[in-house]
Structures are given as C-alpha cells and as structure tokens.
Amino acid sequence: MLAPIMCCLVIPLPAHHSFGAEYDTSKPVQLTGIVTKIEWTNPHSFLYVDVKDDKGSVVNWKLEGYPPGVLYRTGWRKDLTVKVGDTLTVTGWRARDSTNLAHSREVTLANGKKLFFGPPGGTGDGGSTPAVEVK
Amino acid sequence: MTHRLALLALAAVTGLPTSVAAQTAARTTAKSAPKSSIPHTRDGKPDLTGVWQAGSTQRGNWEEANSGLGVGGTGRNPSAAAFPSFNDRPADSEAAPYQPWAAKKVLEAFNRRAIDDPSALCLPLGVPRLALLGLFPAQIVQTPKQIVILYEYMSVFRVIPLNAAHPDDLLPSYMGNSVGHWEGDTLVVDVIGFNDKTWLAGAGTFHSDALHVVERYTRIDRDRINYDVTIEDSKVLTKPWTIHSSMMLREGTRLEEYVCAENNLDPGQYEKLLKEGVKFTRE
Numbered sequence: 145m146l147a148p149i150m151c152c153l154v155i156p157l158p159a160h161h162s163f164g165a166e167y168d169t170s171k172p173v174q175l176t177g178i179v180t181k182i183e184w185t186n187p188h189s190f191l192y193v194d195v196k197d198d199k200g201s202v203v204n205w206k207l208e209g210y211p212p213g214v215l216y217r218t219g220w221r222k223d224l225t226v227k228v229g230d231t232l233t234v235t236g237w238r239a240r241d242s243t244n245l246a247h248s249r250e251v252t253l254a255n256g257k258k259l260f261f262g263p264p265g266g267t268g269d270g271g272s273t274p275a276v277e278v279k
Numbered sequence: 280m281t282h283r284l285a286l287l288a289l290a291a292v293t294g295l296p297t298s299v300a301a302q303t304a305a306r307t308t309a310k311s312a313p314k315s316s317i318p319h320t321r322d323g324k325p326d327l328t329g330v331w332q333a334g335s336t337q338r339g340n341w342e343e344a345n346s347g348l349g350v351g352g353t354g355r356n357p358s359a360a361a362f363p364s365f366n367d368r369p370a371d372s373e374a375a376p377y378q379p380w381a382a383k384k385v386l387e388a389f390n391r392r393a394i395d396d397p398s399a400l401c402l403p404l405g406v407p408r409l410a411l412l413g414l415f416p417a418q419i420v421q422t423p424k425q426i427v428i429l430y431e432y433m434s435v436f437r438v439i440p441l442n443a444a445h446p447d448d449l450l451p452s453y454m455g456n457s458v459g460h461w462e463g464d465t466l467v468v469d470v471i472g473f474n475d476k477t478w479l480a481g482a483g484t485f486h487s488d489a490l491h492v493v494e495r496y497t498r499i500d501r502d503r504i505n506y507d508v509t510i511e512d513s514k515v516l517t518k519p520w521t522i523h524s525s526m527m528l529r530e531g532t533r534l535e536e537y538v539c540a541e542n543n544l545d546p547g548q549y550e551k552l553l554k555e556g557v558k559f560t561r562e
Contacts, residue, residue: 165391165392165393165394165549165552165559166545166548166549166552166559168559183542185541185542186536186537186538186539186540186541186542186543187401187537187539187541187542187543187545188542188544190542211537212535213415213431213534213535213536213537214414214415216535217341217342217345217532217535218345219342240552240557240559241551241552241555241557263414268366268393268396269366269392269393270366270388270389270390270391270392270393270482270483270561271366271367271368271389271393271481271482272367273367273368273481274368274385274386274389274481274482274483275368275374275375275385275389275479275480275481275482275483275484276374276375276377276382276385276386277374277382278386
C-alpha cells in the first residue's frame with residue numbers, strides 16, 4: 145500500500161540557463177514520492193523514488209547526486225537520514241533524453257529538513273568560462 | 280624556573296626523553312596560541328600538516344565554510360556555490376596562453392561540455408587540477424625529509440622528497456614526479472614526468488609530456504595556504520601560465536574512501552546520448 149502523499153510532478157517556473165552533457169537545466173523538476181532504493185556509490189550516488197504521474201501511474205525516478213563522502217560532509221547519514229519507504233520531495237533537472245532520470249539538487253525530508261543531494265545545475269558540463277580567450 | 284628547566288624537570292619526572300616532553304609542551308602552547316599564529320615544525324618550518332580544502336577562502340570547519348549554497352557549483356546561477364568547479368578556469372586567473380592550434384582544441388572540448396574529461400573515466404586529475412579541486416579535501420603530512428599529500432578524489436597521493444633531484448628514469452605518470460624544497464617560508468614543489476592524459480585547470484586544458492609545473496605553498500596564517508602555480512609546456516603554450524589559488528584548513532574533516540570505478544555510468548551515458556543524436560554541445 146502506497147502512502148497517499150505520493151503524488152505530483154511539478155515543473156517550477158524559474159528557468160535555468162546552463163546545460164549539462166547529460167542533464168538539461170532548462171528542464172527543472174520537482175518530484176514528491178516514496179524512496180524505493182538508495183545507492184551510496186562512487187563516483188555518484190543514486191536515489192530512486194516512486195512518483196505518481198499526472199495520469200495516476202506510478203513511475204520510478206532515478207536521481208543522481210553526490211558521492212558518499214560528499215553526502216556525509218553535506219549532512220547525510222547512511223540508513224539514518226532517509227530510509228526506503230520514506231516520503232520526500234526532490235528538486236533537480238531532467239536528463240536530456242527525457243527518461244525518468246534527473247540530476248538532483250535539494251531534498252526536502254518528511255520533517256521539513258532540507259539537504260543537498262547533488263550540486264547546482266550545470267556542474268560538470270565544462271564550466272562557465274573557457275580556459276582560453278575566445279576571439 | 281625557566282621554561283627549559285621546567286621541560287627538563289618534566290622529562291626527569293616522567294622518564295620521557297626531553298624531545299617528547301618538549302613536543303607535548305609545544306602542542307599545548309599551539310593549542311592556546313592566538314588564531315592568527317602559524318604552527319611550525321621542530322625544524323622551524325611552517326607546518327602544513329592538516330586537512331585542507333582547495334579553491335576556497337572561507338574560514339571555519341567544513342560545515343561552516345560550505346553551508347548555505349553548498350559545494351561544487353559552477354557559480355552561474357542563484358543556487359551555485361561560491362567557488363567554481365574544476366571545469367572552470369580558476370577565479371582571477373589569466374586566460375590560458377595556448378598556441379593558436381592548441382587553443383582551438385581547448386575550445387572544442389569546452390563546447391563539447393567536457394565529455395572527454397579524463398575524470399569521467401575515473402582517471403587521476405593530475406597537477407595542478409587536483410590541487411584546485413574544492414569539493415573533496417586533501418591531507419598534507421609533513422616531515423623534515425618529505426611531504427606527502429593525500430587526495431580524497433580518486434584516492435591518489437603524492438610523495439614529495441625534500442632537497443632531492445628528480446630521478447633520471449621516470450615513467451610518464453598522471454600525477455608526475457615531485458621534489459620540494461623550502462624557500463624561506465614557502466614550500467616550492469617542482470613536478471615533471473607527466474603523461475599527456477590529464478587536464479591542467481579547466482575543461483579541455485590538455486598538455487604534452489613536456490609539462491613542467493612549479494607549485495608554491497605559503498601558509499600565510501593559521502587557516503590559509505596561498506597556492507601559486509606556474510605551468511610550462513613549450514609544445515602547447517606560448518609562455519608560462521600562472522594560477523593563484525588557496526587552500527583553507529578544515530579541522531575535524533577526515534578523508535573518505537573514493538573508489539570511482541564502483542559505479543561509473545558517465546561514459547555509457549555520453550555514448551548513449553551521442554548515438555541518439557541528442558544535441559548537447561554549445562553552439
């Protein structure tokens with residue numbers, strides 16, 4: 145039995161104007177759902193969340209984030225901060241291929257606490273300034 | 280009783296050698312010293328021992344210095360972090376003086392959004408790129424004869440013998456061969472023996488096996504090391520490229536394990552996007 149809070153795919157209005165190779169920062173997402181799995185792995189961790197789409201079907205989203213060491217320094221504690229079955233809300237940016245894959249940034253836990261699960265949009269996409277002068 | 284006599288008395292009472300008693304006294308003194316003081320080793324050199332965060336100028340422990348906006352951003356949008364990612368040219372540094380043909384190649388990599396980044400294959404970042412990375416800490420262990428730097432990112436290390444010559448039988452390597460010496464209060468590290476598979480500082484900043492890096496570490500106060508780098512590579516650069524950065528002391532931070540090959544999906548994802556014809560490059 146899934147918790148009734150599990151719902152809602154929301155597309156926030158503020159546009160981001162950087163692009164990652166894998167994630168499209170013009171496609172921000174906000175997802176609320178139930179955690180089905182957390183992979184604490186290098187080089188990146190993954191959070192899996194069951195989210196009900198606008199047709200009422202449950203879709204499993206895969207959310208990429210920081211590696212375990214960075215998560216630890218960001219305030220996460222494995223098996224304590226979030227457990228399978230917990231409800232949470234994640235903001236991030238969708239993959240460019242429009243699959244149910246996203247780069248996650250901020251996670252809001254059921255108790256209202258907010259933690260970063262990944263870096264800002266555009267991180268790892270070559271930077272904002274080329275190292276050489278462009279003439 | 281003078282301080283020295285007190286130490287001798289302590290050594291006599293405890294049975295410890297004088298040096299150990301002196302060490303204990305020195306640690307006690309350091310603990311109560313003003314925040315601005317720079318610790319020194321017994322041989323009188325500035326002590327660089329500790330866990331450091333590169334690319335930052337914020338004082339405090341890791342949490343204090345990285346709260347709010349978080350770490351690892353590109354500094355481009357409102358939610359970005361205060362310091363740039365390792366794909367950016369370091370703040371306040373000059374543009375890289377590449378020869379025209381080489382500058383074109385650097386720009387191509389930038390426009391491909393750095394998907395050719397060696398780190399996407401879990402390879403070591405090289406020098407100075409790894410020493411500019413702020414998302415992961417590095418630990419310096421200083422002894423009178425050698426200095427060791429341990430980097431969390433990719434779990435690589437550098438052993439830097441002091442007052443030694445480079446070996447004449449070097450195998451080309453990702454992190455190069457380092458030797459160091461003290462110039463006053465500055466640790467100067469000379470690095471050669473690189474392969475040509477890493478980037479210097481920013482997306483696409485390739486180099487040749489002629490790379491020669493000189494790093495200067497100057498601890499200017501308790502919390503900060505000024506990190507100044509000169510990069511020479513006559514095969515791709517028109518002149519030496521200088522970069523100025525910093526490292527901040529992060530007491531209480533410990534290095535974590537980082538086994539990149541565990542679950543690296545990047546290369547496969549990039550390949551998939553390219554095959555699908557998804558357009559992600561910059562115009």
